[in-house]
Amino acid sequence: MNLITIFSLYPDQEACIEHLENVRWGDAPLCPHCGGFGVARKSEKHRIGRWNCRDCKSSFNVLSGTIFEKTKVPLQKWFLAVGLVINAKKSLSSYQLARDLELNQKTAWYMQQRIRAAMAAEQAPMLQGIVEADETYVGGKPRKGNKRDNDKPNKRGRGTKKTPVIGAVERGGRVAACVTDDLSGKGIVQFLKNTVDPAGTILITDEYKAYNAAKAS
Numbered sequence: 001m002n003l004i005t006i007f008s009l010y011p012d013q014e015a016c017i018e019h020l021e022n023v024r025w026g027d028a029p030l031c032p033h034c035g036g037f038g039v040a041r042k043s044e045k046h047r048i049g050r051w052n053c054r055d056c057k058s059s060f061n062v063l064s065g066t067i068f069e070k071t072k073v074p075l076q077k078w079f080l081a082v083g084l085v086i087n088a089k090k091s092l093s094s095y096q097l098a099r100d101l102e103l104n105q106k107t108a109w110y111m112q113q114r115i116r117a118a119m120a121a122e123q124a125p126m127l128q129g130i131v132e133a134d135e136t137y138v139g140g141k142p143r144k145g146n147k148r149d150n151d152k153p154n155k156r157g158r159g160t161k162k163t164p165v166i167g168a169v170e171r172g173g174r175v176a177a178c179v180t181d182d183l184s185g186k187g188i189v190q191f192l193k194n195t196v197d198p199a200g201t202i203l204i205t206d207e208y209k210a211y212n213a214a215k216a217s
Helices: 003-009 013-024 075-087 094-101 105-123 185-195 211-216
Strands: 039-041 051-053 130-138 163-170 175-179 202-204
Touching: 003 075, 013 075, 075 094, 075 105, 094 105, 105 175, 130 185, 163 185, 185 211
Parallel strands: 130 202
Antiparallel strands: 039 051, 130 163, 163 175
């Protein structure tokens, strides 16, 4: 699909959300948190596409559990980014993507990584057997020459401003990883559901408490 077609079919946020709802749910919307069908659309003028679940009492939209979750970038730009990444004959740099969509380079890189991870996840079979999961934070230290006197040291681990990445490796086999902004129990469960086959799989993690949600699900 070319960019002109994307502009024509999805001219605004509402049209993008309507398309995602049709693709993801069709005529049977369900809660992404509990899987219940007892949902009702919320009527909010300032927020489009919000739903309430009567079963688990949560509020959600069609973006929950997707690469678009909690994004502040308009969905039309996301759709255009997907089109640019898919149609690029050669590697598309985050700098070029930023120029094309009038974004800063860090945002363009973040979107690019999510899109590529989603494309890889669709093509790859789920991990099985003995699977080890862990999370990390990616980003280099500032160079000494660029560091100002009042700069604080770049914190390591949880609470850092570095980019969070979660991954899982099949012992002796394949690897799955993605950039994420949610390393809570809910975010980790969603990642594992998308990448790890629970049937006959032994999941090994560290002592981070968020993994308790995965073991309980």
